[in-house]
Amino acid sequence: MAKTCLITGASSGMGKTTALHYAAKGWQVFAVARSADKLAELAASNSNVKPVSLDVTDSVALANWTAGLPAGQKFDAVILNAGTCEYVEATDLDLAAFERTFAVNVQGVVACTRYLLPLLNKGSHPTLAIVSSMSHFFPFTRAEAYGASKAAVAYFAESLRVDLADTDINVCLIEPGFIDTPLTRKNDFEMPFLMAPEDAAKRIFKGISDGKTRLRFPRRLSFVLKTLGLLPYNLRNKIASKMKQQ
Template sequence: MAKICLITGASSGMGKATALRYANNGWQVYAVARSTDKLAELAAQNANIKPVSLDVTDSVALASWAAALPAGQKIDVAILNAGTCEYVDADDLDLAAFERTFAVNVQGVVCCTRYLLPLLNTGSHPTLAIVSSMSHFFPFTRAEAYGASKAAVAYFADSLRVDLADTDINVCLIEPGFIDTPLTRKNDFEMPFLMAPEKAASRIFDGINAGKSRLRFPRRLSFVLKALGLLPYGLRNKLAKKMKQQ
């Protein structure tokens, strides 16, 4: 029997590439996103993909979908990838932008976790993978909403792993750098070590299969940001300010 993977944010970018990577390797894939049209296009590329039109912030719809699954249906890998990014201005913080960003990036992850945990195929070492970002490693300009939401998600994943330590569920925290997606294409700044979504999908597929609890890629960007994080706090702040002015 084919293993089952569920991926949110599967209609484009890294989520779409990951859905195809799993499907092309013989997995049955529940591809979750809001866009019915894009999901239909994705499903047409591989018969192993089952489109699921859902908003990850809609707890009622998520609960209904989970309850409607065939009796005994279990998920081997769940990848909570859906996310959004909005930049804000410190002198006029857009509260609605914070609400939208946290609704998807944080509350959406919590909501999916709530309804997917009981569906994980315990007994076969299932994985719950949560996508954060390297953005929370360093204070970038105008990233107050996005970076803070990804920091919250990373803490949530690490804390959840502790509380699930007595089960066989692997909680995998995924912290990508810049991936070439519709979201990043809106950026008007240089994105070092930009990675193709297909390559990111390969890292995710291989890392989860290897039972990793944390995935960071591209590695070069990870090394740079971790090194910056080791700087004295005052020096790090000065460097962040200088980067903003460039």
């Protein structure tokens, strides 16, 4: 019997390529996103893809959808990938931007976990994968909303793993660097070690298959950011400020 996974944010970018990669491997994929049109195109490209038009920030809709699933529907992997990014100005913080960013990146992840965790196929070592970002490793300019949301969701995943340690559920924290997606194409700055979404999808599939609890890619960017994090606090801040001025 084919394994089943659910992927949020599956209509574009890394979510789309990951959904297609799983489908190509013979998995039945529940592809979740807001855009019904894009999901229909995705499903038309592979019969293993089941489109689910759903907004992860709508907890009532999430509850109703999960409640309406056929009896016995289980998932071997759930990948919470849906995310957004808005940059802000420190001297005039946009509260609405923070609300929108946290609604998707944090509350959406929490709500999906609330309603999908009971549907994991216990006994088969299922995986709940949560996508954060390397952005919270280092203080980047104008990233107060995005970086803080990714730090929050990373902590959520780590704490969740502790509380699920006595189950057979693997909590995998995924922390990618810059991936070439419609979201990152809006950036007006250089993105070092930019990775194709297809390569990211392959790493996610392999990492989850291998039972990894943490995935960071590309490794070169991870090494650079971790090294910067080891510097004395004041020196790290000076480097961050110089990056801002470039």
